Amino acid sequence: MKITFPHMGTLDIILSDLFTRLDVDFVLPPKTTTKAINLGVKYAPEFACFPLKVTIGNLIEGLEAGADAVVMVGGIGPCRFGFYAEIQNKILHDMGYDFEMITLEPPMADIKDFARKCKKIASKKTLWQILQAVRIVWKKAVAIDEVEREVLKRRAFEKNSRDTTVAHKKGLAVLKEAITPYEIKEAREKALSLINEVEKDLRRCPLKIGIVGEFYALLEPYVNFDIEEYLGQKGIYLERAVYLTDWMGPSKKNSVMGIDSDELAKAAKPYLSHFVGGEGQTTVGHIVKFAEEGFDGVIQLLPFTCMPEIIAKSVLPKICKELDIPVLTLIIDEQTGRAGVITRLEAFIDLLWNRRKKKLSAVGC
Amino acid sequence: MIGYLGVDVGSVSTNLVVIDEETNVVSYIYRRTMGDPIHAVQNGLRELKELLPAEIVINGAGTTGSARYLSGVVVGADIVKNEITAHAVAASHVAPDVQTVLEIGGQDSKIIILREGVAVDFAMNTVCAAGTGSFLDHQAERIGIPIEEFGNYALKSQNPAQIAGRCTVFAESDMIHKQQMGYHVEDIIYGLCQSLVRNYLNNVAKGKELMSPIIFQGGVAANLGIKKAFEETLGMEIMIPKHYSVMGAIGAALLAKEKAGNKIESSFKGFSTSDIDFKTSSFHCKGCSNNCEIVKIEVDGEVLARWGGRCGKWEIEQT
Numbered sequence: 001m002k003i004t005f006p007h008m009g010t011l012d013i014i015l016s017d018l019f020t021r022l023d024v025d026f027v028l029p030p031k032t033t034t035k036a037i038n039l040g041v042k043y044a045p046e047f048a049c050f051p052l053k054v055t056i057g058n059l060i061e062g063l064e065a066g067a068d069a070v071v072m073v074g075g076i077g078p079c080r081f082g083f084y085a086e087i088q089n090k091i092l093h094d095m096g097y098d099f100e101m102i103t104l105e106p107p108m109a110d111i112k113d114f115a116r117k118c119k120k121i122a123s124k125k126t127l128w129q130i131l132q133a134v135r136i137v138w139k140k141a142v143a144i145d146e147v148e149r150e151v152l153k154r155r156a157f158e159k160n161s162r163d164t165t166v167a168h169k170k171g172l173a174v175l176k177e178a179i180t181p182y183e184i185k186e187a188r189e190k191a192l193s194l195i196n197e198v199e200k201d202l203r204r205c206p207l208k209i210g211i212v213g214e215f216y217a218l219l220e221p222y223v224n225f226d227i228e229e230y231l232g233q234k235g236i237y238l239e240r241a242v243y244l245t246d247w248m249g250p251s252k253k254n255s256v257m258g259i260d261s262d263e264l265a266k267a268a269k270p271y272l273s274h275f276v277g278g279e280g281q282t283t284v285g286h287i288v289k290f291a292e293e294g295f296d297g298v299i300q301l302l303p304f305t306c307m308p309e310i311i312a313k314s315v316l317p318k319i320c321k322e323l324d325i326p327v328l329t330l331i332i333d334e335q336t337g338r339a340g341v342i343t344r345l346e347a348f349i350d351l352l353w354n355r356r357k358k359k360l361s362a363v364g365c
Numbered sequence: 366m367i368g369y370l371g372v373d374v375g376s377v378s379t380n381l382v383v384i385d386e387e388t389n390v391v392s393y394i395y396r397r398t399m400g401d402p403i404h405a406v407q408n409g410l411r412e413l414k415e416l417l418p419a420e421i422v423i424n425g426a427g428t429t430g431s432a433r434y435l436s437g438v439v440v441g442a443d444i445v446k447n448e449i450t451a452h453a454v455a456a457s458h459v460a461p462d463v464q465t466v467l468e469i470g471g472q473d474s475k476i477i478i479l480r481e482g483v484a485v486d487f488a489m490n491t492v493c494a495a496g497t498g499s500f501l502d503h504q505a506e507r508i509g510i511p512i513e514e515f516g517n518y519a520l521k522s523q524n525p526a527q528i529a530g531r532c533t534v535f536a537e538s539d540m541i542h543k544q545q546m547g548y549h550v551e552d553i554i555y556g557l558c559q560s561l562v563r564n565y566l567n568n569v570a571k572g573k574e575l576m577s578p579i580i581f582q583g584g585v586a587a588n589l590g591i592k593k594a595f596e597e598t599l600g601m602e603i604m605i606p607k608h609y610s611v612m613g614a615i616g617a618a619l620l621a622k623e624k625a626g627n628k629i630e631s632s633f634k635g636f637s638t639s640d641i642d643f644k645t646s647s648f649h650c651k652g653c654s655n656n657c658e659i660v661k662i663e664v665d666g667e668v669l670a671r672w673g674g675r676c677g678k679w680e681i682e683q684t
Contacts, residue, residue: 033654162677222655226675317572326486339431344489347449351484358483 001025001100003121004062005071006055007032009219009244010148013176014141015071021133022122029062032222036061041334043091050303050333051216052084054223059088063097071121074105078277079308107250136181138245143188145243145256147171150195152240155232156206159199165229167194204235207352210290212241212283213301214309217332219244224301225338227330227345231299234349239295241286242279259289267292271315280308284315291323296352298325299345304333326351366418369425369625370633371618372406372440373448373611374398374432377471377498378584379405381413382614383421384622388458392416393611395584402432406439407639414636426633427451427621429613438662438670439643441634444617444624451616453477453484456580458619459606464576467595467603468612469565469585471498476570490569498584500533504540504557508550515554519590522555530560558590562598577601582612643669650674 003026005015012028019026030036032054040057059070070092075082085103092099102121107114115127122130147168155164171191178187209231217224218240228238243256252261264285265275272284287298300316302309316327328348330341368383368391375398382393394413398405427444428437429451437445456466457479466477474497478486490497505512526548529539536557543553579601585591586609595603608615625631634641644663649656657674671681 030654034656035654314572317574320486321574340489343431343447343449346447347484347487350447350450351487354483355485358481 001069001123002027002067003069003071003102004029004059004065004067006058006062007036007220008055008216009221010141010144010172011219011244013144013172014137014244017140017176018133018137019122021137022130023124024122027062027065027067029058029065032058032220037223037334043095044087047305048087049080049305050223051081051214051220052087053334054216054220055084056088056091059092060095060097063092063099067099069100069102071102071104074103076106076109077275081278136184139181140175140178140184141245141248142255143184143191144172144175145245147175147188147191147195149240149243149256150192152228152232152238154195154198154200155229156235156237157200157202157204158232159201161233163198164195164232167198170194206235206237207297207349207356208237208239208295209352210239210241210286210295210298211301212279212286212290212298214279214303214306215242215247217301217303217306218242219247223303223332224330225332225336225341227299227301227341230342230345231349234345236349239290241282259286264289271319272312276308276311278306278308280312283309283312284319287316287319287325287327288323291319291325295325296356297348298327299348300327300329302329302331304331304335326355366421367424368417368421369618369622370423370427370440371451371611371614371616371621372409372426372428372436372442373430373451373613373617374402374406374428374436375430375448375471375613376473377502378610379409379430380611380614381406381409382608382611382618383413383417383423384615384618388619388622390608390611390615391418391421393608393614395610398432402435403439403643403645406436407641410440410636411639423631423633423635425618425621425625425631427617427619427624429617434670434672435662439634440638441632442621443632444620446617446620448613448616449475449477449487449489450484451613451620452582453479453487453616454619455612455616456582456606457482457484458615459612460578460580460604463578463580463604465573465579467565467570467579467581468583469497469581469591470583470613473497474565474569474583474585476573476575478573478575486573488569488571488573500536501557501561501585501588504537507537508544508554510550510554513587516587516589516591518551519555519558519588520593521551522549522590524549524552525559526552526556528553528556528560530557530564536560555590555594558588558594559598562591562594566598575599575601578604580604580606582606582609584610586610647673650679652676652678 036057039060040053044053044056072085089101118130151168158164171194174190175187178184246254246257264282267288268281268285272281290298367386371382373380379398380395383391385391394409426440426442428442429446429448433445452468456463468475475489505515526543529535581603586605592603647658647660650659659673659679662670671679
């Protein structure tokens with residue numbers, strides 16, 4: 001059995017490592033590019049959400065490269081994501097691919113099923129060995145996210161454009177090679193110091209923007225037009241609401257972002273008092289939190305037709321007004337042009353600077 | 366005499382404006398882009414020069430619009446700004462107390478909310494261009510009425526027809542249907558205006574608090590039918606600034622003036638730039654699987670600008 005899986009941000013690094021440790025035969029599809037998107041758009045239903053289209057593109061490329069099994073995660077919420085694996089299974093089989101779909105449903109839904117499927121993927125290892133491997137790789141995944149968090153904060157200060165991006169790539173390469181928990185710890189330090197060593201101008205007083213929204217749109221730079229790198233190079237300090245390990249982690253505590261889900265639900269309560277699927281409620285919670293922390297603005301990213309984020313968007317006018325924080329919503333799919341996104345981002349940055357200038361002049365600065 | 370040049374190259378029109386030290390509009394050009402932004406700017410500069418006093422010295426130049434980077438290279442801009450900011454700057458300049466700017470151009474429409482002279486929110490049409498200038502143009506042509514007359518016809522309407530405005534294709538079928546049923550052409554035209562305004566308010570302006578004073582600008586502001594439909598729907602008075610069609614260019618000129626400050630050094634290449642042969646070419650980068658299309662702008666073999674890549678390795682921008 002040769003396994004493939006779709007891309008999402010740095011997921012490929014983490015799963016490659018895990019599968020190697022577990023002696024699983026796997027094939028990594030090429031990174032998401034226009035080619036994968038075009039393939040997905042061709043075979044997915046027009047009104048499906050964008051992540052489904054892109055991941056179908058990834059899987060086609062993975063199957064073409066020789067895979068005969070696909071690993072996907074399922075879901076039990078009202079968001080359509082929980083149904084992706086079923087749809088992918090059907091579409092890819094209709095296209096004539098012969099493969100087996102292994103869908104990992106959330107363990108709390110059916111722990112036995114989860115264990116059985118893990119055993120199926122890593123058939124040469126015992127459950128205990130699988131658990132040990134997951135624990136170590138998890139440490140690496142958290143380290144990768146923590147490094148990314150620093151990149152987002154520090155890029156705003158870099159003296160030479162792209163230096164932080166280069167340092168980040170080097171850091172990831174170091175982390176990739178780390179095997180033992182000790183090496184992972186060392187690699188994390190090394191990656192952080194690489195980013196720290198980038199020449200900075202600390203006199204800058206950058207705008208602070210929080211990025212919220214649907215996790216796939218946030219985590220996959222190719223589909224969000226590298227928005228974080230673009231904003232960072234424009235000298236903007238960024239914090240992102242969701243990291244890969246926060247999203248995958250079983251606990252309510254979001255270790256990387258630093259706010260747990262109960263706290264977010266509480267923050268969202270005056271505007272959205274219950275779970276609506278996906279990140280709908282946490283998006284609202286994060287916007288409130290960013291406003292309370294004095295951020296200049298928030299950018300919400302969502303794929304076209306994303307139901308939970310549309311619900312979050314519908315309460316935005318009230319939040320913006322009551323908490324006095326501008327929010328820019330960007331809706332992404334294969335029809336979205338980069339030029340349109342850049343125009344809106346430029347205008348949003350101007351708007352935030354003008355607001356800040358006005359606030360400063362109001363207090364006599 | 367000292368002047369500041371503003372250039373706004375959009376999908377449909379290319380506008381050039383020169384303002385003086387007192388920010389009065391000295392002269393302006395509104396012409397079609399015709400899918401060729403470089404020549405539109407060059408020809409526009411040539412025409413503009415004819416209109417300007419001979420002794421004019423351009424102390425700063427700004428570009429805006431969807432071709433702002435390209436036109437920035439062509440004219441030698443001191444500042445390149447997105448059209449949302451440019452429109453906001455121009456609107457709050459002509460009406461300092463403005464709180465809402467409605468802007469409908471050739472292929473995009475936007476709304477800008479200002480409070481006390483500062484833009485606090487904006488939106489731009491995302492998934493649909495229904496109700497923008499291109500569509501009105503097309504319909505005017507189909508009905509056989511000059512676009513300039515479109516608004517006057519709308520004002521004559523007594524019983525506006527209901528036209529489906531969510532999608533331009535369906536709006537067109539609906540208009541044809543109403544024509545075939547025997548409705549008056551003015552009722553159909555005003556019905557169209559009403560449905561476009563509904564569409565704009567339900568999409569672009571969704572969730573925004575529209576407060577008076579309201580300014581309506583962009584090429585479509587020439588259409589009095591749309592203005593009337595806005596006023597009827599909102600129950601508020603709509604102002605149309607004198608130079609409504611070139612407000613983006615005025616904004617760019619104002620920004621150029623602000624940038625120039627007391628400095629006299631402008632990178633403006635002069636009106637003779639209209640004789641330079643700008644060559645554009647493109648190629649696909651093979652560096653990775655992204656296959657980015659890189660665009661190059663050259664003059665006499667010298668590369669002035671290069672862009673289009675995702676990783677930044679080809680990027681050269683002079684402005």
